[in-house]
Amino acid sequence: MTTMTANLSTALTVLAVAGATPAAEQSYGGDLMTRSTLTGDWGGWRDNLSKKGVTLDVDLVQTGQGVPAGGRNSAWEYNGEALYDFNVDFGKLGLWPGGFLKIFAESQFGPGVNRTTGAIAAVNTNALFPVPNDEITTLSSVQFTQFFTDWFGVYGGKLVTITDTQGDTNEFAGGRGQTQFMNQNLAFNPVMIQTIPYSTLGGGLVFLLPQQRGSVSFAVMGSSGTAEKFGDAFDDGQAYAMETRIKTDFFGLPGHQLLGATGNTKDFTSLNQDPRLFLAQIVAPGLFPVGQQSGSWSVYYNFDQYVYTEPGPEDRGVGVFGRLGFADDDTNPVERFYSIGVGGKGVIPGRGRDSFGAAFYYVELTDQFQGPILRRLDDSYGGEIYYNFELTPWLHFTPDLQVLSPSLDLVDTTVVTGLRLMANF
Numbered sequence: 117m118t119t120m121t122a123n124l125s126t127a128l129t130v131l132a133v134a135g136a137t138p139a140a141e142q143s144y145g146g147d148l149m150t151r152s153t154l155t156g157d158w159g160g161w162r163d164n165l166s167k168k169g170v171t172l173d174v175d176l177v178q179t180g181q182g183v184p185a186g187g188r189n190s191a192w193e194y195n196g197e198a199l200y201d202f203n204v205d206f207g208k209l210g211l212w213p214g215g216f217l218k219i220f221a222e223s224q225f226g227p228g229v230n231r232t233t234g235a236i237a238a239v240n241t242n243a244l245f246p247v248p249n250d251e252i253t254t255l256s257s258v259q260f261t262q263f264f265t266d267w268f269g270v271y272g273g274k275l276v277t278i279t280d281t282q283g284d285t286n287e288f289a290g291g292r293g294q295t296q297f298m299n300q301n302l303a304f305n306p307v308m309i310q311t312i313p314y315s316t317l318g319g320g321l322v323f324l325l326p327q328q329r330g331s332v333s334f335a336v337m338g339s340s341g342t343a344e345k346f347g348d349a350f351d352d353g354q355a356y357a358m359e360t361r362i363k364t365d366f367f368g369l370p371g372h373q374l375l376g377a378t379g380n381t382k383d384f385t386s387l388n389q390d391p392r393l394f395l396a397q398i399v400a401p402g403l404f405p406v407g408q409q410s411g412s413w414s415v416y417y418n419f420d421q422y423v424y425t426e427p428g429p430e431d432r433g434v435g436v437f438g439r440l441g442f443a444d445d446d447t448n449p450v451e452r453f454y455s456i457g458v459g460g461k462g463v464i465p466g467r468g469r470d471s472f473g474a475a476f477y478y479v480e481l482t483d484q485f486q487g488p489i490l491r492r493l494d495d496s497y498g499g500e501i502y503y504n505f506e507l508t509p510w511l512h513f514t515p516d517l518q519v520l521s522p523s524l525d526l527v528d529t530t531v532v533t534g535l536r537l538m539a540n541f
Contacts, residue, residue: 153540154510169208174541175199177242177294179534181229186520186530188234195228195243214263220276222246222343223253229534234527235496235520236449237479238300240534241293245278245314246343254343256315267326272319274346275337277312277357278304285361287372287420288437288459288473294538298516299500301477302455307414307441310448311380312357316341317349320357330362330372339382353381364421370431371421379413384447412447416440424463432462437475445482452480469506475499497521510540 144157144166153173157163165171175198182192199222206215228243238244246254257276263269277283278292284304289296293303300306318337325331335357338349359376418439425433441453457475462468478497498520505513516534 149508152509155541167208168210169203169205171201171203173201175201175294175538176541177536177538179228179240179242179298179536181240181298181516181532181534183229183233184531184533186234186522186528187532188232188527191229191232193227193229193232195224195226195240197225197242197245198223214269216261218257218259218261219255220257220259221253221255225251229532233520233522233530233532234524235498235522235530236524237306237496239518239520239532240298241300241303242298243293244300245292252344254315256343261322267324269322270319271322273317274315274341275318275335276315277335277337278314284308284359284376284416284418284439285372285374286418286437286439287422287431288435289420289439289455289457289475294536295504295512295514296459296471297457297473297475297500297502298534298536299477299498299518301453301479301498302457302473302475302500305414305416305418305439305441305453306450306479307416307443307448307453308357308376308378310384310443310450311378311412311414312355313337313339313341313349315343316355317346318355325362328363330360332358332360334358339380352383355380366421367423369422369425369433369435371435372419374418376417377413377415379411381411384409384412409447412444414441414443414448416442416453420459426463428462428468430462432468434458434460434463439477449482450479451482454478454480467506469509471504472502474501493524512536512538514538 144153144162145151176196178196180192180194183190200220202219204217207213222245224246227249228240230238230240230243231249233239246252246256257274259271259273259275261269261271283290289302291303297303316338318335320333320335323332337355339353339355340351341349356379357376359374361372361374364371364373416439418437420435420437422431422433422435425431436458438456439453443450445451455475455477457473459471459473461471464470476499478495480495481493498518500516500518502514502516507513514536516536518532520530520532522530
């Protein structure tokens with residue numbers, strides 16, 4: 117186990133990006149304008165606990181957005197989410213090396229603007245979790261991870277898939293809408309939504325590639341898990357996910373290539389059937405049989421690549437990124453997805469911790485819809501631009517602008533303006 121202990125910091129560096137392990141040890145001290153969190157080191161207790169592998173981090177993300185053009189109405193709406201992240205490193209605690217515990221809870225409040233834009237995809241990704249359009253507090257994840265060597269580990273428990281397993285990680289466009297792009301279609305690939313629950317019971321394997329070149333992961337999860345429940349996740353079948361992320365150095369500059377696939381064995385409503393049956397299910401559920409299809413799948417790819425960097429200990433510069441996605445068009449409303457964009461951080465003199473991005477996406481819907489449904493829906497596309505100001509290390513302010521062409525033919529081109537404030541406590 118000596119080799120594993122010596123190299124475990126390398127494993128943590130790779131996996132922290134995807135949220136599969138606790139974040140690296142950090143210092144919470146300093147004055148109000150320079151420390152990493154608002155509440156500081158709690159009289160030295162917080163730093164001491166961090167050195168022993170125990171951390172508690174609380175983030176508050178508040179978003180206000182309005183629809184000055186298009187959409188269903190122009191009301192300005194507020195949404196907020198508090199996130200509570202508790203981590204234990206059993207090795208640092210003096211118990212055994214390679215073991216980690218992650219407990220994650222979250223609170224959602226405020227209606228947000230997602231339902232007023234007329235777009236199918238959320239313009240505020242953070243408002244989707246843990247349950248869309250619901251004011252709720254949940255224990256979304258309790259995950260245990262154990263590394264047996266410096267290159268192989270297993271994990272299991274209640275997983276939050278957007279961070280713990282299949283995050284579709286990207287240097288310039290990823291996560292859950294807290295610090296980068298707000299639009300769901302730019303935070304992660306939408307083709308996987310049909311097959312992978314946000315929060316569910318499951319477990320998986322992680323393999324770290326030599327010389328910190330990336331990772332390969334495989335997970336088996338309950339097909340119907342939800343953030344509010346710990347049971348019933350496997351009642352309808354299983355979901356599978358595999359993802360490979362590799363570091364690159366094209367032109368001597370950092371980048372990544374990612375390829376993933378998902379599958380789900382449960383029964384899905386077939387999209388290729390008489391649309392009157394969908395209406396019948398709303399009026400009299402269960403009275404008329406609706407066609408079902410067993411299983412669904414998706415395949416997705418993304419890349420990020422710096423084209424310019426500035427010298428320093430952190431990656432600072434400007435880069436490009438893109439995503440592709442393909443899904444089962446018999447069960448998934450999104451058949452194909454494409455996005456391309458530019459992002460960067462720390463390139464403006466005196467603003468070394470700011471970040472920015474601009475991107476365009478295109479969502480190609482399945483052609484399996486029939487009759488009136490097909491005539492009311494069309495492919496959608498849009499763009500977003502944001503600038504994330506670091507006011508202090510623990511406080512970030514982000515103006516955001518989105519222009520969308522929604523799928524619904526009754527909704528005109530929609531403009532969404534927004535302001536986001538994120539504080540680390």
